[in-house]
Structure formats: structure tokens, C-alpha cells
Amino acid sequence: AQKITQTQPGMFVQEKEAVTLDCTYDTSDPSYGLFWYKQPSSGEMIFLIYQGSYDQQNATEGRYSLNFQKARKSANLVISASQLGDSAMYFCAMRGLYNQGGKLIFGQGTELSVKP
Amino acid sequence: NAGVTQTPKFRILKIGQSMTLQCAQDMNHNYMYWYRQDPGMGLKLIYYSVGAGITDKGEVPNGYNVSRSTTEDFPLRLELAAPSQTSVYFCASSRGIRDGNLEAFFGQGTRLTVV
Numbered sequence: 219a220q221k222i223t224q225t226q227p228g229m230f231v232q233e234k235e236a237v238t239l240d241c242t243y244d245t246s247d248p249s250y251g252l253f254w255y256k257q258p259s260s261g262e263m264i265f266l267i268y269q270g271s272y273d274q275q276n277a278t279e280g281r282y283s284l285n286f287q288k289a290r291k292s293a294n295l296v297i298s299a300s301q302l303g304d305s306a307m308y309f310c311a312m313r314g315l316y317n318q319g320g321k322l323i324f325g326q327g328t329e330l331s332v333k334p
Numbered sequence: 335n336a337g338v339t340q341t342p343k344f345r346i347l348k349i350g351q352s353m354t355l356q357c358a359q360d361m362n363h364n365y366m367y368w369y370r371q372d373p374g375m376g377l378k379l380i381y382y383s384v385g386a387g388i389t390d391k392g393e394v395p396n397g398y399n400v401s402r403s404t405t406e407d408f409p410l411r412l413e414l415a416a417p418s419q420t421s422v423y424f425c426a427s428s429r430g431i432r433d434g435n436l437e438a439f440f441g442q443g444t445r446l447t448v449v
Contacts, residue, residue: 224376251436263424263440270436309376313428313436320365320384322428322438323393324377 220245222312224325231300232333238285239295239328241310249315252293254284257307257327266308269293271315297330305332336360340425340441347415347448355410355444357425364430366408367438368392368400370421377424383408415448422446 221244231237243252254266269277269284277284285294297304310325341356359366364385369377369392379392383402397419399411408427412419422445426438 253437261422261443263426263438265437265439268437311438313438315436319390320428320430321379321382321390321392322365322367322426323379324369326376 220247220312220314220321220323222310222323222325224310224328226328227326228329228331230331230333231297233302234299236296236298237300237330239297239308239310239330241293241295241325243291243293243310243312245312245314247314247316251313251315252284252286253311253313253322254282254293254295255309255311255324256304257309259306263309267295300332302332302334305330338425338427338439338441340423340444342444343442344445345447347412347446349415349417349448351415352411352413353415353446355412355423355425355446357408357410357441358406359408359425359427359439360406361427361429361439362405363427363439364405365428365438366402367426367428368398368408368410369424369426370394370419371424371443372421380410380423412446417448420446420448 250271252269256264267279283296313322367382368380381400383389425441428438
């Protein structure tokens with residue numbers, strides 16, 4: 219079975235500061251991928267960053283980095299130097315790559331508000 | 335490059351009516367997914383497919399059916415619409431596990447209201 223949990227329904231951050239969005243997961247699959255997506259108020263789903271379970275280094279994409287702690291089963295998203303345009307819903311997702319047949323599931327989401 | 339195309343964008347159904355939400359992708363992706371998103375909530379997986387002719391249930395399959403006769407198309411069928419099916423529906427596709435770049439690409443969504 220797979221499960222993704224995001225425990226922060228809403229977060230506030232001051233513009234130009236860094237913010238961490240939490241994500242924990244559970245899976246029996248020995249190989250899996252972890253993703254973060256952004257959903258602005260317009261509704262589209264925007265891919266941000268990917269981490270494979272066997273990747274040795276934490277993934278980074280511009281201002282986004284993924285703090286991957288495999289033993290703790292956590293995959294937190296760090297956004298550095300927040301911008302007003304970062305205000306959106308953020309979803310953590312997991313895809314089982316071995317036993318789960320590619321099934322992709324999402325967490326409940328965190329609504330991030332960036333204050334000027 | 336169209337990516338993932340969903341039709342229609344909006345639809346109002348009466349209770350008990352049926353409809354098919356269309357989804358097509360032009361990226362030759364093996365994996366396709368259907369999700370529903372209720373207001374302020376996350377995406378719940380309805381059905382997914384790992385290739386033409388193969389489909390499997392997700393987290394919330396009741397009240398829905400799918401088929402995958404081609405790589406490109408993955409329609410979602412609602413047989414007897416109920417108010418509980420009022421939601422935004424997203425279709426997505428992704429590459430095979432051995433193909434790298436595993437992120438899913440999403441359509442723009444279909445906003446369905448059942449009255």
C-alpha cells in the first residue's frame with residue numbers, strides 16, 4: 219500500500235524568506251519516485267521537482283530543493299527566497315516503480331501564502 | 335505540441351445522466367491517470383492505465399469506468415451521475431518507468447457539476 223501525508227493545511231511566509239513544506243510517505247515498494255507539484259489559483263498542475271528513492275543526492279531545481287530523508291520517509295520541499303508568485307497549493311506525490319505498477323498518488327496539499 | 339487534452343472544460347449534468355470525459359495525449363506515454371479534486375482537497379486517483387488494454391482501479395473508482403483501446407486516449411465514463419461526483423477531473427500521462435523523466439503531465443481539467 220502507498221500513503222502520502224501533508225500535515226500543514228496552510229502556511230504563511232514573508233517574501234524573500236525560505237519556507238519548508240512537509241511531506242511524509244509510506245510504501246512497501248523498494249523503488250519509488252517522489253514529486254512536488256504546484257497548483258496556482260488558476261487550477262493547472264505544475265511539476266516542480268523529482269527525487270528517486272535511490273538517488274544519492276537531494277534534488278534541486280532553481281529555488282526549489284527536496285530534503286529527502288529516506289529512513290524517516292520524508293520528502294520536504296524547501297522554497298528559498300519566496301516570491302509573491304509562489305502563493306499556491308503545493309502537492310507532494312509518490313509513484314511506486316516496482317510493486318505498485320506506476321500508480322501515482324497525491325497528498326492532501328498545503329496552501330502557501332506569501333506576504334509582501 | 336498539445337500535451338494532454340481534456341474535453342469538455344465545463345459540464346453540468348442532471349442526476350442519473352451519463353457522460354464521457356475525454357482525454358488524449360500526444361507524447362506516446364504508456365501511463366495515464368484520472369483524478370478527481372474536490373474543493374480545497376488533494377487529488378484522488380480514480381483509475382489508471384499502464385498501457386493500451388490495461389487498466390486498474392485507484393483510490394476512488396466507484397461510479398466510474400474507463401477503457402484504453404489506444405495509447406493516446408483514456409476516456410472516463412460516468413454512468414449514473416450523482417451529486418457526490420461534482421468535482422474537477424484531471425487526466426494525466428507519464429512515461430514508462432525505464433524511460434526516465436517520470437513526472438506526470440496534466441490536462442487543464444474538467445469542471446463537472448451534477449444537479
